[in-house]
Amino acid sequence: MSSSNMGTCAACKLKHPINDLAAHVAACERRLKGDADSLQIVVGSPEFPEFWMSVEAQSQATLEALDRFLRKAWLECCGHLSAFTIGKQRYESYLGDFEYGEKRPLGMKRKLAELVKPRSKFSYEYDFGSTTELVLQVVGRLQCKPSRKAIQLLALNDPPQRICEETEECENSATGLCAYCSAMPICADCLRTHDCGEEAICPIVNSPRAGVCGYEGPTIKV
Template structure:
């Protein structure tokens, strides 16, 4: 995914954007790690964490890599990179999605058609990807299914896209 963010947007804004488009399922905690410093919505001073109300332009620059973790049970780890910096006045005060990948085709483990469901029990053993037809026959039952969506959270917790 590629996005454009104004320099005056905060880490909290970026966290909200990532949650809205790719991650949010149950209101889990998340953190950014930037050059060894952890930024959290609920910073714990005893762990030297900082808050997310810091402006992106004050801590990020071109070429920098930084990290985002969402949900500390079924954690989704993202590696983020600042590709470039644009000079001039921002046309928008909000983040904008510039490009996104096409969802990878995942084959049904039973028949080879495109999977539309994933079993949240079987995914832990590397399986559970099923088309609608094969899902009807699956031994775990429909209450275990989540939809296959274009997100790194597919099949995790309660994420349904």
């Protein structure tokens, strides 16, 4: 799999290597600033490191708001359950159906700023079956203009180039991902002789959930 490892700042639209983007965002002249405290949180995929984003969480941001944002940006296919793990505590999106005596997880009403601080690392799972796992790190504090949007996108990785993996020889750009073959990238030529059928082919979208459970792509953009 090849990857550009570049990303774009949402405020100034300049491209930077992903490794420098969090620092760029903190210093970016075009980013809206104000006198309210916020946190810069970097989100990545341990399985697919080419996917990366930076978000700003205002002081009123709850886990629920971050969950909603991550779903729109990278994950939502059919309303699966999700959970954050911060330290030893789990916070789940749905709190119904518990066995008597079972330890009840907490919900997502808590405010992020009460649970994490700069350098905190935590994790997130979407869909407890075909799970997409994300890791999050608070990289620092920012000053923001208070807004109704508790979570805002600061920067996002550029879409990675995907090369067909149907055969060793094929070097064509992939046009889809086969969901039945573990989200394998495949080109239009190879697709003609691939056995899984049209219904198995998912679009290549800019998300670590591409090719999983019929995921169709983000509903927000940089």
